[in-house]
Amino acid sequence: MIADSVIGVAGKILDKFVEDKDLKTKINGELRKQTLALAQEQAKANTEQAKHPSIFVSGARPAIMWVACLGLFTNFFILPLAEWACAIWAPGITLPDLQTEELMSLVIALLGLGGMRSFEKSRGVARDNLKK
Numbered sequence: 001m002i003a004d005s006v007i008g009v010a011g012k013i014l015d016k017f018v019e020d021k022d023l024k025t026k027i028n029g030e031l032r033k034q035t036l037a038l039a040q041e042q043a044k045a046n047t048e049q050a051k052h053p054s055i056f057v058s059g060a061r062p063a064i065m066w067v068a069c070l071g072l073f074t075n076f077f078i079l080p081l082a083e084w085a086c087a088i089w090a091p092g093i094t095l096p097d098l099q100t101e102e103l104m105s106l107v108i109a110l111l112g113l114g115g116m117r118s119f120e121k122s123r124g125v126a127r128d129n130l131k132k
Contacts, residue, residue, distance in 0.1 A: 068110050071103045 018024045075098045086093045 064106065065110055068103065068106045071098065072107065074098065075100060075103065 014024050014027055018027065079095060079098070082095055086095060
């Protein structure tokens with residue numbers, strides 16, 4: 001998590017410049033509290049974005065999911081069938097390869113979003129339909 005790395009860097013700076021352990025502990029605690037507050041505000045903003053009635057605001061995440069789904073479908077279903085067909089009827093044709101590294105990065109990120117969605121549902125804060 002980015003917040004942990006920020007706190008880690010700030011802790012190293014505190015170690016160099018602040019000698020009083022009580023003051024160091026107080027500053028570190030305040031930094032953690034501010035970081036947590038920032039993360040909570042970001043979560044609220046994400047929730048409000050998902051509730052928005054406009055597809056251009058709330059539809060960004062589903063659009064990315066559909067792009068990833070289409071990429072996986074193409075890479076693991078369409079291209080193998082097309083290669084098989086080309087091997088039979090047009091052996092001289094080579095099909096282009098998808099850049100699966102970028103695609104898999106996107107899919108892994110989306111699986112993380114799916115995990116967050118499952119967590120929201122378990123806490124009872126997830127939206128049940130698209131038209132609220």
